[in-house]
Amino acid sequence: MAADMHQNLEILYTRQQIAERVAEMGAQITQDLNSEKLVMVGVLKGAAPFLADLARAVQVDATFDFVATSSYGSGQRSSGAVKLIKDLDEPVEGKNVLVVEDILDTGLTLSYLRKHLLQQRPKTLRIATLLDKPSHRLEKIEADYVGFSIPNLFVIGYGMDYGERYRNLPDICLMTPDHPE
Ligand code: PRP
Numbered sequence: 001m002a003a004d005m006h007q008n009l010e011i012l013y014t015r016q017q018i019a020e021r022v023a024e025m026g027a028q029i030t031q032d033l034n035s036e037k038l039v040m041v042g043v044l045k046g047a048a049p050f051l052a053d054l055a056r057a058v059q060v061d062a063t064f065d066f067v068a069t070s071s072y073g074s075g076q077r078s079s080g081a082v083k084l085i086k087d088l089d090e091p092v093e094g095k096n097v098l099v100v101e102d103i104l105d106t107g108l109t110l111s112y113l114r115k116h117l118l119q120q121r122p123k124t125l126r127i128a129t130l131l132d133k134p135s136h137r138l139e140k141i142e143a144d145y146v147g148f149s150i151p152n153l154f155v156i157g158y159g160m161d162y163g164e165r166y167r168n169l170p171d172i173c174l175m176t177p178d179h180p181e
Contacts, residue, residue: 008175009156009169009173009174009175010173010174011171011172011173011174012150012153012155012171012172012173012174013148013158013171013172014171015158015170015171018053018130018147018158018171018172019053021130021147021148022050022053022054022057022130022147023057025054025057025128025145025147026054026056026057026058026059027057028145029054029058029060029098029126029128029145030058030059030060032126033058033060033096035060036060036096037060037061037062037063037095037096038058038060038061038062038063038096038097038098039062039063039064039065039090039092039095039096039097039098039122040054040055040058040062040063040064040065040098040100041064041065041066041067041088041092041097041098041099041100041117042064042065042066042067042100043066043067043068043069043099043100043101043102043109043113044066044067044068044086045068045159045161045167046101046102046103046159046160046161046167047100047101047102047130047159048159048167049102049158049159049167050100050101050102050130050147050158050159051064051100054100054128063090065088065089065090065092066086066088066089067084067086067087067088067113068084068085068086069082069083069084069085069109069112069113070082070083070085071083071108071109080108081108082108082109082112084112084116088117088120091120092117092120092122093120093121093122094121094122094123095122095123096122096123096124096126097117097122097123097124097125097126098126098127098128099113099114099117099125099126099127099128100128100129101127101128101129101130101143102129102130102131102158102159102160103129103130103131103132103133103155103160104127104129104131104132104133104141104143104146105133105136105137106136106137106138106139107137107138107139107140107141108138108139110127110129110139110141110143111139111140111141114127114141126144126145127141127142127143127144127145128143128144128145128146129143129145129146129147130147130148130158131146131147131148131149131150131155131172132146132147132148132149132150133149133150133151133152133153134149135151135152136152153174154174154175155172155173155174155175156169156172156173156174156175157169157170157171157172157173158170158171158172160172162175
């Protein structure tokens with residue numbers, strides 16, 4: 001599925017730019033881990049492509065787990081409430097945990113998840129987000145690893161959706177609010 005198949009979509013970051021940045025993030029995470037093991041916790045569904053790429057850029061002994069939350073409904077606006085739909089499969093007590101997100105926006109999701117995961121007493125808990133929208137924050141939270149910091153734009157592609165569509169766009173794209181269904 002290519003971005004140029006859709007009118008009203010504009011590429012913000014190309015697949016090449018994403019790949020280069022993910023490689024840099026992977027190298028940084030590898031360095032910071034100092035050869036220790038890692039549990040990568042992907043936040044479904046949007047983080048799936050980023051986790052898949054980041055995992056292959058991290059040169060450590062890593063396992064995957066996934067959580068799922070809900071905050072956005074089907075449109076562009078957050079409902080404000082975060083609900084845990086799926087919890088971890090395995091406990092992470094004493095482990096190095098890296099939460100992997102596609103986007104840090106209001107911070108509601110990651111604030112909730114951070115508190116939730118810290119209850120299990122991991123050895124370390126870090127956050128990697130591909131995109132960060134610092135101007136849109138409602139909760140005080142920052143990621144340890146940020147791919148790109150962006151203004152308050154609505155983005156789709158590379159895992160991010162609008163009404164569940166467009167997650168499989170290889171590039172990160174912009175869409176105008178009046179985009180027709
Ligand atoms: C999106 C995104 C983050 C969250 C960020 O997920 O993947 O998890 O919103 O927003 P916040 O910082 O304002 O909480 P969403 O709930 O849309 O689910 P999805 O990943 O399945 O698209």
